[in-house]
Amino acid sequence: MSGNPGPVRNLVIVGGGTAGWMMAAAAARFLNDGQRRITLVESDAIGTVGVGEATIPPILNFNAMLGIDEAEFLAATQGSFKLGIEFVGWGAPGERYLHPFGTYGRDLHGVAFHQIWRKLQGRPDVGPYGDYAMAAAAAAGARFAHPVADARDPLSQLAYAYHFDAGLYARFLRRYAEAHGVTRIEGQIATVLQADGLVTAVQLQDGRQVAGDLFIDCSGFRSLLLGEALAVPFTDWSHWLPCDRAWAVPCGRVDPLLPYTRATAQVAGWQWRIPLRHRTGNGHVYSSAHMSDQAALELLQAGLDAQRAGEPRQLRFTAGRRAELWRGNVVALGLAGGFLEPLESTSIHLIQHGIQLLFALFPDRGFATIERAEYNRLMGAQIEAIRDFIIAHYHLNNRVGEPFWDDLRHMAIPDTLTAKLALFRNKGQLFRYDDDLFGIPNWTAVLIGQGVMPQGWAALADGMDEERLLAMLAQYRQAYAQRAAGLPDHAAYLQRMIGQAPGA
Ligand SMILES: Cc1cc2nc3c(=O)[nH]c(=O)nc-3n(C[C@H](O)[C@H](O)[C@H](O)COP(=O)(O)OP(=O)(O)OC[C@H]3O[C@@H](n4cnc5c(N)ncnc54)[C@H](O)[C@@H]3O)c2cc1C
Missing domain, CATH: 3.50.50.60 (FAD/NAD(P)-binding domain)
Structure with missing residues (x-):
């Protein structure tokens, strides 16, 4: 023009x-x-x-961009804090892990923390990977406090989002x-x-x-x-993500008010649980090729933690x-x-x-075509990276003998994901590309959480003094647990904040 x-x-x-x-x-x-x-x-x-x-930490930037007061926002939306997502039964029935926000441990001389943990994993006192995240330690006790700026304080490693x-x-x-x-x-x-x-x-x-x-x-x-x-x-993309329906139904509030979302694997999909201050949001996402609508609704209602607080609604999608x-x-x-x-x-x-x-x-x-093309390229890259991350949750299941999960475990996955998993399985190597939303802590949380253990570790980790590394891990683990034990109860913390909100 x-x-x-x-x-x-x-x-x-x-x-x-x-x-x-x-x-x-x-x-x-x-x-x-x-x-x-x-x-x-x-x-x-x-x-x-x-x-x-349920949201993820970048929403804080959106609210800050708009100049929204956090307490006012939480008061107006019946919101609660979210420290991550607990996945129940995705590895195998009964297993659980948390995908926490924030980071794990600290990288050392350019070696990612998960590499150090992998090298020492199995030694007495090293413990599970989840013990090395501040958000996971706080979530385990239903506790919450805002992160602090002082990098020496373990609380600086916590990140959070909201439920509303x-x-x-x-x-x-x-x-x-x-x-x-x-x-x-x-x-x-x-x-x-x-x-x-x-x-x-x-x-x-x-x-x-x-x-x-x-x-x-x-x-x-x-x-x-x-x-x-x-x-x-x-x-x-339904050949990779076959779930195409959901039932959603609220139930009453449940105490303690957990500061995380729960995603529980079901026979042909999974169930969400989102704790809000006035109620709990629930939903069952399922594949209609593997389960009838009626069975999906019954399963959801049977799994509620409190009395139903509204009519179930069905959603259909591809x-x-x-x-x-x-x-x-x-x-x-x-x-x-x-x-x-x-x-x-x-x-x-x-x-x-x-x-x-x-x-x-x-x-x-x-x-101009050039602006549009760049928008489409950047958005496309981010969506596809998220797609791969979600597919990984399904594909890496160990629910043997259930047709829905067997199909997902054996399906051909995108090449981008195949390459990522191969590198990780080899020596735990992971990279964050251009516009990836999820970084190394997120991927390691899910991969290790679902039982994918790298065969080896980064060569640079071998050059480090093992005794020193073991002492460092012991210190981190203790610091997260101690810091978490001293944090306020999530519901009490919220109550105090909201009591001070403008117009509350
Ligand atoms: C089962 C399920 C669970 C989800 N859970 C989460 C979650 O936990 N976290 C998360 O981030 N996202 C989640 N999402 C996604 C999230 O709900 C949506 O991204 C978000 O609500 C945005 O929806 P929307 O505004 O695009 O569409 P809608 O809410 O459908 O709004 C569409 C609007 O368009 C209007 N409209 C449509 N046609 C016309 C017309 N002809 N004339 C005038 N107006 C019209 C409607 O009136 C409405 O106002 C979930 C989605 C589903 C399906």
Whole structure:
């Protein structure tokens, strides 16, 4: 396009679920220069998926970006702290491990901590890998405190995220966005109008038209603009991730209030448990090819820790993503761009990442191919790295004799994952590539947690004094346990914080 095409003046967000309101809040904060119009269209009749209650640590950056007060946020969303995910029965029935946030031990002279642990593993007093993470030690006692800055304090190695009520979170963001100048339009979109390969407006059932320069498709699984109107194809990953349905049902609050999500493997899928202050969120993600809807619901209800506190809801999905997430003047965020099951609580993060990347590559009305291509490349790389991480959980199971798990153990996995697992099995070598969300502590938590023990270790670890290393490990292990034992109870800590929240 020749000349200066001019700035985007009119931003239209289609959909008011978590994705839509996250985008609206961030746009209100960073794009509202007084000359730009930001409009969100949503339909009460269609509603939202209403799930999505567990997050990962980068959400702290999103809230900080918006200037959100943490105590106010937790008070408004009935939120709790999350130190990781406990996986139950993924290795073999009855086994459990925690994937904690934060780091394990400390690397030494460029040698990763897990390499040192692997070399000494099996010696008296070395103990399991999980004993070397501050977040795991705190989680085990249902304790919590904020990390500290002093690097000598083991608490500096803890990282955390939140659990919250998805409906309350969307309402919280809506209040924020509307207070910062976003206009909300209620109505059902019937038609998407286009000219020259660009979307020009959406038309509501009552005939009203909402015109825009840039459209953010947050319309959920239907993918109204990117998928339906622009026909961007869906890349299906269900051959690797066969779970395609979920039942979700809340039950009463359970004490102690655990500061972690639980993911329990079931016969044909897995069950989540998310502790909130006013209730517990539960869901059963399963493969409809391996289990009937009725059986899946019964299994979920039989496993509740407290009395049911609402009607069960069913959700249907296919694992995969749109081949492009930005085409022309349409960017898809959230479920409109694709879905990976919530095993590692990554969907809300992908919305946040998409928003941050869009701001970094924010177009003018020329919609340069180069910006779009970079967005699609970076988002694609991150989604595929997450996909591999989730597949690894399934593929590395030891649940022999259960058809669903047997199939997953024997399936062909992506080449990228094959290469990663081969390196790790050999000498525990792991690398974090370009835009990987999950780093070495995350991968080692899951791989070692599911019983993948490297045959050897890094050559550099052999050059180190073993006695000194053993003393170092003993000291770390003791320091994490002692520090954790002195931390406050999670529920009491929250109560104190929220009692001081503005408006609480
Ligand atoms: C079973 C399950 C569990 C999950 N758990 C987690 C989790 O623990 N952590 C996590 O990070 N993520 C989780 N997710 C993902 C998370 O729920 C979503 O990423 C998040 O809620 C975003 O949804 P959304 O806003 O894209 O879509 P939706 O919530 O579906 O919102 C779509 C919006 O578009 C509007 N809309 C659609 N069509 C029209 C139309 N024609 N006209 C007008 N408006 C329209 C709707 O009214 C709605 O407002 C989970 C998802 C599922 C399915």
